[in-house]
Structure formats: structure tokens, C-alpha cells
Amino acid sequence: MKPKIVSFTLNGRPVDVMVRPMTTLQNVLRRQLELTATKAGCRQGSCGSCTVLVNGEPMAACLLPIEDVEGQEVLTLEGITPLHGLHPIQEAFFENFAVQCGYCTPGMIMVTKALLEREPRPDEATIREALSGNLCRCTGYQAIVQAVTDAADRLHGNGGVS
Amino acid sequence: MSVQNYYLPESLGEALELLARYGPDLLVIAGGTVAMPLINEGVSTPVQVMGLRRTGLDEMARSNGNVKIGATTTLTRLLEESPVPLLRTAARNTAAWTIRNMGTVGGNLFSPPPAGDVAVALLALDAEVTLTGSGGERVVPLARFWTGFMTNVMQADELVTAITLPVPTGKTAYIKYGRKQAHTPAVVTVAAHLVVEGGRVQQARLALGAVGPHPLRCPQAEAVLTGSELSEDAITEAAQTAAGECDPFTDAIASEWYRRKMVPVYVARALRQIAQEEAAS
Ligand SMILES: Cc1cc2nc3c(=O)[nH]c(=O)nc-3n(C[C@H](O)[C@H](O)[C@H](O)COP(=O)(O)OP(=O)(O)OC[C@H]3O[C@@H](n4cnc5c(N)ncnc54)[C@H](O)[C@@H]3O)c2cc1C
Numbered sequence: 001m002k003p004k005i006v007s008f009t010l011n012g013r014p015v016d017v018m019v020r021p022m023t024t025l026q027n028v029l030r031r032q033l034e035l036t037a038t039k040a041g042c043r044q045g046s047c048g049s050c051t052v053l054v055n056g057e058p059m060a061a062c063l064l065p066i067e068d069v070e071g072q073e074v075l076t077l078e079g080i081t082p083l084h085g086l087h088p089i090q091e092a093f094f095e096n097f098a099v100q101c102g103y104c105t106p107g108m109i110m111v112t113k114a115l116l117e118r119e120p121r122p123d124e125a126t127i128r129e130a131l132s133g134n135l136c137r138c139t140g141y142q143a144i145v146q147a148v149t150d151a152a153d154r155l156h157g158n159g160g161v162s
Numbered sequence: 163m164s165v166q167n168y169y170l171p172e173s174l175g176e177a178l179e180l181l182a183r184y185g186p187d188l189l190v191i192a193g194g195t196v197a198m199p200l201i202n203e204g205v206s207t208p209v210q211v212m213g214l215r216r217t218g219l220d221e222m223a224r225s226n227g228n229v230k231i232g233a234t235t236t237l238t239r240l241l242e243e244s245p246v247p248l249l250r251t252a253a254r255n256t257a258a259w260t261i262r263n264m265g266t267v268g269g270n271l272f273s274p275p276p277a278g279d280v281a282v283a284l285l286a287l288d289a290e291v292t293l294t295g296s297g298g299e300r301v302v303p304l305a306r307f308w309t310g311f312m313t314n315v316m317q318a319d320e321l322v323t324a325i326t327l328p329v330p331t332g333k334t335a336y337i338k339y340g341r342k343q344a345h346t347p348a349v350v351t352v353a354a355h356l357v358v359e360g361g362r363v364q365q366a367r368l369a370l371g372a373v374g375p376h377p378l379r380c381p382q383a384e385a386v387l388t389g390s391e392l393s394e395d396a397i398t399e400a401a402q403t404a405a406g407e408c409d410p411f412t413d414a415i416a417s418e419w420y421r422r423k424m425v426p427v428y429v430a431r432a433l434r435q436i437a438q439e440e441a442a443s
Pocket residue numbers: 044045046047189190191192193194195196197198199214233234237255256257258261264265266267268269270271272273276277278279280320321322323345346347348
């Protein structure tokens with residue numbers, strides 16, 4: 001088994017990682033790069049806690065061999081968190097009590113980011129459908145749905161349409 | 163032993179060469195949403211693996227009344243771009259956004275039941291599977307693709323390269339019954355395609371998922387429907403007949419008993435949808 005080098009863009013910066021064949025993106029992020037916002041709930045694709053955006057599309061980092069992201073753009077929660085303060089989606093989750101233990105939160109926020117880029121003003125059904133692959137065992141989802149609606153207001157202003 | 167090589171061929175030709183070289187020792191993955199969980203869990207311990215993401219087998223095209231879907235077309239693209247509404251509905255009912263961005267149409271044919279929610283729709287639409295190997299291409303009706311639980315007619319040197327179906331001429335219905343509204347394994351999935359002319363069913367295709375070793379057609383229920391006026395009696399009889407044609411199993415989602423009870427309920431609902439649409443048109 002030969003280690004190899006894989007190059008991709010991570011949170012806007014080029015990175016090269018030396019890996020064993022078929023290491024998952026999740027393990028590269030968490031173990032090698034020590035970027036632990038991307039969680040490891042199930043490693044089965046079922047919980048959504050490892051969701052990252054690849055070229056803007058939500059994907060399960062636990063199911064993605066690192067070689068498949070060669071040359072692609074990967075965005076994790078670390079990539080949207082400003083140096084000081086919080087991203088508007090993070091603020092909305094925080095202020096709507098959509099975070100308890102926080103384990104599901106990074107995945108929820110990454111899906112929210114992708115959703116709001118496609119649909120600036122999603123209705124409740126659309127939000128629930130978009131987040132259906134992300135499990136939260138603490139909050140009961142209502143607060144999360146509210147947080148997404150609030151995040152849409154914060155990002156796109158709450159005058160007019162809503 | 164861990165994975166020695168993970169190949170990412172950039173063309174079908176390259177992929178077939180690798181298959182010819184390693185044969186059954188090469189694990190093929192497309193979106194990885196079925197294969198990777200097994201690898202992560204240590205249930206599957208492949209040494210040589212080939213990923214199909216870069217082979218370019220993801221074209222979806224419509225021509226001569228047919229729709230051809232490349233094997234590695236993602237479920238998201240099927241949802242957003244399929245010209246066939248039944249396939250969009252099936253895609254919407256399969257997994258969740260993240261998984262649909264990865265999982266492929268071809269991979270759905272290889273998913274252990276209760277998965278196979280797109281395959282059920284393809285079966286009701288009389289799809290054909292293109293298998294390509296070192297000896298060239300052959301086309302197999304999807305109805306004859308599976309031979310048992312997780313077994314099929316594909317040879318070790320072949321890949322599924324495309325799925326082709328005629329643009330449906332009749333009315334279609336699709337119901338996936340699960341324990342939740344979304345992102346849920348099926349208790350039973352029903353897909354139907356009926357051609358009704360002059361108030362009578364001229365052609366009926368009924369397919370069931372999650373109630374057998376692979377998605378199943380129901381030829382006896384189809385025979386009940388064909389020639390009928392799609393009356394409530396015909397619907398009830400077809401639904402009962404379908405319950406006798408499936409072969410349900412027990413898993414964490416539902417028992418064999420419950421699945422068999424639910425088959426006629428959901429077959430009848432799907433057929434009623436078509437009857438109502440027919441009455442309204
Ligand atoms: C959380 C979660 C939820 C899910 N929910 C559903 C659901 O609701 N309904 C449903 O139907 N499925 C569901 N699935 C299963 C799966 O996502 C889909 O069936 C998907 O279509 C599989 O495609 P894939 O490309 O990811 O398969 P892969 O994992 O890439 O492939 C599985 C196997 O199929 C074979 N294979 C795949 N493509 C080819 C090819 N072109 N030629 C030859 N062999 C091939 C290989 O042997 C491969 O190992 C779910 C999966 C997860 C993780």
C-alpha cells in the first residue's frame with residue numbers, strides 16, 4: 001500500500017495531504033488536519049453530522065474517499081466561521097436555541113448554507129425536506145427550522161417577501 | 163489488509179481494462195453510499211477498489227421516444243433533470259439530499275432491499291440495463307437483471323453502463339410507504355404504469371419494492387388489471403393478488419406479516435390515484 005498525495009481546495013486554500021488509499025475525507029479532516037467541526041456520528045451516511053460542501057453540494061464526508069475530492073473545493077464549518085464572532089447562520093442557530101449538545105450543528109449549518117444559496121426564502125416544508133438527512137437527538141427540530149428561517153432573514157433581510 | 167489501490171479511471175475503456183485485469187477481486191463503487199458504510203464498518207475489506215465517478219458515464223439523453231440514463235447519474239440529477247415525472251418522484255423518495263448528491267441510478271440496482279426505490283420505478287417503466295464488458299455491450303430487461311438477493315446476471319468483467327426506458331405513454335403512480343415522511347427505509351414501495359384507452363386498461367405494469375429479494379413485477383395482478391375498467395372491484399382484486407405475489411421479509415423496519423398487510427393497501431392507493439386521474443381527464 002503506497003501512500004499518495006491528494007491536492008484539493010479546503011476552505012478557500014490549497015492543501016496537499018499524504019494519505020493511505022481510500023482514506024475518507026472525514027478522517028483526513030478530523031485526524032490529519034485536526035479540523036474537528038466535521039463530526040463522526042455514524043460513518044454510515046445516516047446521521048448527517050459529517051456533512052461538508054463539495055463544490056457547493058452537501059456530501060457525507062464519511063462516505064467520500066479522499067481521492068474523489070482531488071482538485072475539488074471542500075467547505076467545512078471552519079471555512080464559514082469568521083475570525084471574530086459568528087456567521088449569520090451560526091448566530092441564528094445560537095439565538096434560536098437550535099443548539100444543545102451541538103453534535104449535529106455543523107452538519108445542519110452546512111446544509112442550511114447550501115439550501116439558502118439555492119433558495120433564499122425556503123418555506124417550512126422545503127427546510128424540513130432539506131434537513132431530513134441530518135439527525136438531531138436533542139432539540140426536537142422545531143428550533144432548527146426556526147433558526148433556518150431566521151438565518152434567511154439575517155442573510156437576505158426580513159422586509160418584503162416573507 | 164487495507165485497500166492497496168483505489169483506481170479512478172477517467173474513461174469506460176480504462177475501467178474495463180482494470181476489470182479485465184482483476185475480475186471479481188476488484189470492488190467497484192459508484193457513489194459509494196452502499197459500499198462505503200460496509201467498508202467503514204469493517205464488514206467489507208476490499209484490497210483493490212475502482213471508483214466510477216470520473217468515467218463520464220453520467221449522461222442523460224432523450225431520443226426516439228427513449229430516455230437513456232448513464233449509470234453514474236446521481237439521484238440529485240435524476241430528481242432535477244429527469245424528463246420522466248415518475249423518476250423524479252422516485253428520486254425525491256430516495257434517501258436525503260446529501261446521499262442523493264452521491265448515490266447513483268446504477269448503484270440503486272445493487273442496493274439491498276428495502277433499498278431500491280428508484281429501481282422499482284424503473285421496473286414499472288420497463289427499463290433495460292446496458293451491460294458493457296470486454297466482449298462488448300449487451301442489453302438485458304431490468305425484469306431479468308436480478309436473480310436473487312444481491313445476485314444478478316452481470317458477469318465479473320462487466321459494468322452497468324446505462325439504463326434505458328421508453329418515455330411512458332400511460333399514467334403512472336408511485337408511493338413509498340415508510341415510517342417517516344422523508345429519509346426512511348421502505349415498508350413497501352409501489353410503482354405503477356397503466357395505459358387506459360376507451361375506459362379500459364390496455365396495458366398494466368405494477369412493481370413492488372422492499373417486499374422481496376429484489377424489486378418485483380406482479381404479473382398476475384397486471385393480468386387482473388388488463389382489460390378491466392379500473393373499477394374499485396378490479397383495484398381490490400389486483401391489490402389482493404399482488405399481496406400473494408410478493409415475498410416480504412422481516413427487518414428492523416417492519417415484519418414480514420406487516421409488510422404483506424401493507425402491500426394491498428398501498429397497491430390499491432396507487433391504482434386509485436391513476437383511476438382518479440383517469441376520471442378527471
Ligand atoms: C443514509 C442512507 C439512506 C438511504 N436511503 C435510501 C432510500 O431511501 N432508498 C433507496 O433506494 N436507497 C437508499 N440508500 C441506498 C443508496 O444510497 C442508493 O441505493 C444509491 O442509489 C446507491 O448508489 P451508489 O452509487 O451510491 O452505490 P455504490 O455504493 O457506489 O455501489 C454499490 C455496489 O453496486 C455495484 N455497482 C454500482 N454501480 C455499478 C455499475 N455502474 N456497474 C457495476 N456495478 C455497480 C458495486 O458492486 C458497488 O459496490 C440509502 C443509503 C444511505 C447511506
